Amino acid sequence: MTSRVRLHLCDAHHPPAAATALLIASGITRPGPPLHGQQHNLTITNTYGPANKINDKNVPNSTIDNVRVYADRVWPSQAYGIAVNAGLEDTYKDIVPAGNTTLQDYALPASVFTGKSDVTIPVRSPGDSTKTLWLAPAGTTTFAAGPTMTSASGTSTSINVPQAAGDYRLYVLDAQGSASAASKALVRQRWNHVDDKAAGVTYSGAWSNWNDTKDMNGSEKFTSTAGNYAEFSFTGTGVRYLGMTQPNMGKVHVYLDGTLAQAGMDAYAPTVTKQVPLFEKTDLAAGPHTIRVVCTGTKNVASSGTVCALDAFASIAFPATNANYKIVNKGSSKAVDVSGGSMSAGANVLQWTDSGAVNQNWRFVPVGDGSYEIVSRNSGLLMDVSGGVTTDGANIVQSSDTNAANQRWTLVATGNGYYKIKNVNSNDLLTVSSGGTQLVQSADTGADSQLWKIINVD
Numbered sequence: 001m002t003s004r005v006r007l008h009l010c011d012a013h014h015p016p017a018a019a020t021a022l023l024i025a026s027g028i029t030r031p032g033p034p035l036h037g038q039q040h041n042l043t044i045t046n047t048y049g050p051a052n053k054i055n056d057k058n059v060p061n062s063t064i065d066n067v068r069v070y071a072d073r074v075w076p077s078q079a080y081g082i083a084v085n086a087g088l089e090d091t092y093k094d095i096v097p098a099g100n101t102t103l104q105d106y107a108l109p110a111s112v113f114t115g116k117s118d119v120t121i122p123v124r125s126p127g128d129s130t131k132t133l134w135l136a137p138a139g140t141t142t143f144a145a146g147p148t149m150t151s152a153s154g155t156s157t158s159i160n161v162p163q164a165a166g167d168y169r170l171y172v173l174d175a176q177g178s179a180s181a182a183s184k185a186l187v188r189q190r191w192n193h194v195d196d197k198a199a200g201v202t203y204s205g206a207w208s209n210w211n212d213t214k215d216m217n218g219s220e221k222f223t224s225t226a227g228n229y230a231e232f233s234f235t236g237t238g239v240r241y242l243g244m245t246q247p248n249m250g251k252v253h254v255y256l257d258g259t260l261a262q263a264g265m266d267a268y269a270p271t272v273t274k275q276v277p278l279f280e281k282t283d284l285a286a287g288p289h290t291i292r293v294v295c296t297g298t299k300n301v302a303s304s305g306t307v308c309a310l311d312a313f314a315s316i317a318f319p320a321t322n323a324n325y326k327i328v329n330k331g332s333s334k335a336v337d338v339s340g341g342s343m344s345a346g347a348n349v350l351q352w353t354d355s356g357a358v359n360q361n362w363r364f365v366p367v368g369d370g371s372y373e374i375v376s377r378n379s380g381l382l383m384d385v386s387g388g389v390t391t392d393g394a395n396i397v398q399s400s401d402t403n404a405a406n407q408r409w410t411l412v413a414t415g416n417g418y419y420k421i422k423n424v425n426s427n428d429l430l431t432v433s434s435g436g437t438q439l440v441q442s443a444d445t446g447a448d449s450q451l452w453k454i455i456n457v458d
Contacts, residue, residue, distance in 0.1 A: 040060040041062060043062065043063045048070060049068070050069065052066050052358060066358050071322065071375075074186065076115050080122075107123045108185045111186045113190055116282055125154070130174065131174060134173060135159055136149045140169075147162060147164040161187055163193035164192060164193070165317065166188075168189065169183045192314060192317065196312060202230070203228070206228065208222055215275065216311050216312045220244070220309050220311045222310075223308055223309075227297075229292050231292045235289070236284070236289070236317045237316050238280070238281060238316030239314070240277050240313065240314040242313070242314065244276055245278075247271075248307050249266075250295065250299040250303060251308075261279070262279055264298070275312075284456075286455070287418075291313065296308075318456075325456055325457060326457050327454055328453045328454075329453075330453065331448030334352055335360040337359055345381055350438055359377075361457055362376060381398035381400060384396070392428060393441075393442060394440060396440060406424075408423070409422060410422045419454060429450045
């Protein structure tokens, strides 16, 4: 028997006893009790969940990948898409009473954060033109389009995400303007957008203004002169340049921190589309950056002009709420890693070749005093100084959360894209040991073994 299963919030780690050749792909799962019965010939891949808890991956003739962990159940767009498309086919959906789910929870069936290329999110359409869908902050009672609110018709299958970074709930308004309660699920906008007219955007050369209601905040800037540029400086791990594609567009060069990131980016298209992410990078090292978009004065042969335009820039702050990062040492280019992918308290924290494994992913959770708990994505345990000692050379391990100062760390920017990671309890720095593998705490020596680049991996 070969089964292909699409799951939403199901127990994907519990295949039936005596199953043969069971394939589970693209699922959102919840942890549960251990497996029972005979299991073999299993393929479990591309699975999302709040914890990486699979009882036994050593199943004969099987491929079982780690769960892609999002501890707060706010999913990337790929996982959210599974939820939106899960459930009964349209032919059979009426066998479930409509009253079992509120309209707002039907339309937004799971929580999602905006990642690469996300400007809109799909929703389940209520199919009622008298209704209006709104994304707005929790507690909203008055609805008006703006940086923190967007709307779509009751027959829409997608909705724009508000341009300001933050968490939003979905509301359904009736023809009289009466609003539903807020959705249980949320939409987390990681990108913070700045309009073409914002004070933080600077221009070189002459740029003209164009007003269009389809542009972000109703306007854009444009030029056709080679060498003219628009520039934006920000602090974070991601940047986006939004423009438009249309028949008269030319080509631009995009620079990041003075280095050419994309040459001759072509915005030509036979039809007009607004608010398009023309360039995007989400794996920048945490810290200050500058993006520059330079008009080339050249074009696609099919284009009727050489127009270069800016609608908005956007950036992702660091640390983003519950985002996952890798931490890479300057001296070795190796990543902070939990030894052997262990899930156990007391396991050593090492540096290891950057493999992209989940035991090399970490979340920075604010404590409220300017420091952070650094949490393993794989185990959910905290980076900790073994024994809570303050002596140089003490090993770094992962431990259960005890709310102790030895589990708290501050980030000290060095101004060159790297951070020192300082323990609150000892004031020592996270350091690669002289042995070259184990991480320890030690006094600040200014060595590269104490400098770390932090890069988003979501």
